[in-house]
Amino acid sequence: MDAALRTSFGDVTVVLGANHVAEVEMHRPPANYFDAVLLSGVVKSIRWAASAGGRAVVLCSEGKHFCAGLDFGATDKPEPEALTTLYGTARDLIDGPLPIVVAVQGSAVGGGMGLALAGDFRVAAPTSRFAANFARLGFHQGFGISMTLPAIVGRQKALELLTTGRRIDGVDALAIGLCDRLDDDPRAGAHALAAEISASAPLAVRSIRQTMRADIIDGFAAMVDHERSEQLRLMESEDFREGIAASMDRRPPKFLGR
Numbered sequence: 001m002d003a004a005l006r007t008s009f010g011d012v013t014v015v016l017g018a019n020h021v022a023e024v025e026m027h028r029p030p031a032n033y034f035d036a037v038l039l040s041g042v043v044k045s046i047r048w049a050a051s052a053g054g055r056a057v058v059l060c061s062e063g064k065h066f067c068a069g070l071d072f073g074a075t076d077k078p079e080p081e082a083l084t085t086l087y088g089t090a091r092d093l094i095d096g097p098l099p100i101v102v103a104v105q106g107s108a109v110g111g112g113m114g115l116a117l118a119g120d121f122r123v124a125a126p127t128s129r130f131a132a133n134f135a136r137l138g139f140h141q142g143f144g145i146s147m148t149l150p151a152i153v154g155r156q157k158a159l160e161l162l163t164t165g166r167r168i169d170g171v172d173a174l175a176i177g178l179c180d181r182l183d184d185d186p187r188a189g190a191h192a193l194a195a196e197i198s199a200s201a202p203l204a205v206r207s208i209r210q211t212m213r214a215d216i217i218d219g220f221a222a223m224v225d226h227e228r229s230e231q232l233r234l235m236e237s238e239d240f241r242e243g244i245a246a247s248m249d250r251r252p253p254k255f256l257g258r
Helices: 036-051 080-094 111-118 145-153 155-164 170-176 186-198 202-212 214-234 238-249
Strands: 006-009 012-016 021-026 056-061 100-104 107-109 121-124 129-131 167-169
Touching (some): 036 080, 107 111, 111 129, 145 214, 167 170, 202 214
């Protein structure tokens, strides 16, 4: 690959191929926990790819898992300002210039599942795992999942996944539309789909994408404001402290409803 078609933004690298597909890779293995800095690198990489002639993006990550969201083992709870910055960056990702195909290896959990849902398409392996496990941690979902998940799998299935927090594999994810294709090598499968997209007329693809995502883009800022407010409220609860402790101890939580 020509060095001029490769660059990096912090822990994110982007390589633009001759087929106009840009591979944007996060480098925080094995779990690829995110923060506003990492997501800003993703946004900058996609914008760079668009300015360099990219037509589609494969979003992927180094290591065992696609993304495990926020690292609650590193902090008791995120600061309000940090969540504001994080979700502002999430909106920039939702309203980005190029279609995104997400390659999900291992797990996409919590906010990591939200990151996967921010893409236009998802390619997973049969053994990949998805979990919106917020209720099992004792708080509200974030990252715009309240909008993106129902748009993808339907309101009722989204409600089930959010209230149970249950984990599903790639086969079940494909069955409900949570992922679009299965491949034993999700990155290769994501590149194949992105190449199909990049072979279409780029102006038409952007226009179609803007139309199809308009409702999510228009309502995203208000939704993440609501999600953040509910997250901060519930982070003060005993249930949240129990949920995080149970997760760290790898045991079932014992919630008391307070």
